[in-house]
Amino acid sequence: MKSDGEYDPKLEPSLSHDDLLKLYRFMVLVRRLNERLLSLQRQGRIGFCVDSSGHEACQIGSTFALTQEDWLFPYYRDAAMCLVKGLPLKSLMDHIYSNAEDSSSVGRQLNVHWSSRENNIVSSSSCVAGHLAHAVGAAYAMKYKNEKLVCLTSFGDGSTSQGEFHEAMNFAGVWKAPVIFLCENNQYAISLPERYQTASKNIAIKAEAYGFDGVQVEGNDILAVYKATKTAVDKARAGGGPTLIEAVTYRHGGHSSSDDPTRYRSKEELDYWKNRDPIRLFKKYLTKKGLISEQEDLKIAESVDNELMSAIRASEKTPKPALKTLFTDVYSEMPWHIKEELDEATRG
């Protein structure tokens, strides 16, 4: 996609107008969500948040290539992927508020670890790259059971330095597992720029060593990300094995609400990337296609704001999880020593 929204028709994926508008609405929703969360965090109304502004194209475009039955193994910056995969906004917000209705985690995990059995969104830990092998294993099981499903797992550029990245990629290659590795390369692992993370000329090339395809894609171009992912998904589903996709993007905010990015990157750099904002780019494309007017854009913004406000209001008034939930779900049945502690904690 050119900066004016012009698209080479040969590269354009075949998506219906409804789908294109759906993608755009997700992008706006997630951008507004991020703005709102940071403000709630600064007001002390939520404990923590992780900004994904800038990542909308790579997260939404990639997940849109999955079916409901496919599995998603996201990391902590991937609220958008969870929404696209089917997690209701209310559930997303209940987890952010870590309240009694938090079905992702019952208030147990730091509040950026969404999961949903119903939507095949798998819980992750905060230890980066630990979930990649889970995706490979689940993909192995899908193949073992002769089911034509795929796993998509996402991670940041920092994760590619972990041994777990290497092992998961290696196992996936040997097994020809139907798994797609999506590296959201936002060029910083907290404060560390990519050039200090790897001497490799890019991340996609690493796939070559594991015997499968690696592709680098413009991560701010939602259609390019969708297309690359769809190609990888189709290949995996047909038995062609894994793909590594490197989506090059930029995080507009800090690593998290506890981070100050002005300590490690310049305003000029940020401005450069904000000029390549994935939402602005996609809006130009839709405008050129005659699919959206300024007025319709305002309407979308208004409707997502209303949706966000009602989710926030509902989640905010839901109480914290009951004390008992501190002790449940450790085992399938509560053993005697935890039962004793539960009794002690809840006595009188």
Next chain:
Amino acid sequence: MFTQKCRGISRKNLTKLQEDSPETLALITMVQAVNAALRQEMRGNENVVAIGEDIGREGGVFRATAGLQNEFGPQRVIDSPLGEDAIIGTAIGMSLYGLIPVVEIQFMDFVYPGFSQIINELAKFRYRSGGQYAPRVVVRMPYGGGIKGGLYHSQSTEAFFTHTPGLVVVSPSRPYDTKGLLLSAMRSSDPVIFLEPKRIYRTVKEEVPEHDYTIPIGKADTLLQGDDVTLLSWGAMVQTCKETVSLASKEGISVELVDLRSLLPFDIETILSSVRKTGRLVIAHEAPKIGGFGGEIAAQVSERAIDSLKAPIVRVGGYDTPFPYSLENSYLPSPQRVLDSVRKLASY
């Protein structure tokens, strides 16, 4: 070798079984019992798969999985690439998709590249996902010294795992329990760390039923009744302790020998009822004493039965040094070293 006083299946019952159907018993070693349990469960449940280094073509370095790949094929008995992290990580992923993987870690000493997968992922999945995702993975690990293996083929680090809520930790000391506990482990809804004392893999033979039976997790076994001192142990040290009991009985000291079998959760009732009878407790394990699991048992007994104690609780452990190569027999608690403590307590 075990005597007629062995519990679990008494000599009388064995004889009865033999009379009922003489072909149902086999005189086998512990490593054969592991193999028998795996084979039996894999025949009965096609979701059970085995994964590890060299477990297929070679049948495992200890031959615990000998013949399984021939019977069940390379997709079910998986010769994995070398990498403990991904072995455990992919096993978790397989389990999330409905398989029941039984992992073999070649030596317990090699598990640490996969430690985060066990501690941060496997043990916490159920809890952190509010019960939505609960991997059923059995991690088998040959452990302990006495095979001339040096520092990295000899350690007993069960306390790392007993210190981790969410894990079940078991360690049998005889073929009968090995088969029954491994069958229980593969049917458990919780992740199980299954510790196999490799020193006695082939030194203890026992008649084991060929039919299906389980030993409940969480139950200790009082192998020998006694009145003066309770001697508690697990794994290979149970064999050592049996010799101690014989030596003690020659000196007129009656020792009650308890095989803990399950370390987490452990059978506090059996321990307490024995200690209330004898008033004296010696805990023997191969692991270094400081931070060893014996300390936890000692603390639990002190908190609950201090009034019954006639003497301090004593631990006999490996020394608080790394595990040595040439002096391993000096490192491992001998029957005589355990006897010294038993004697000291009896005359306290």
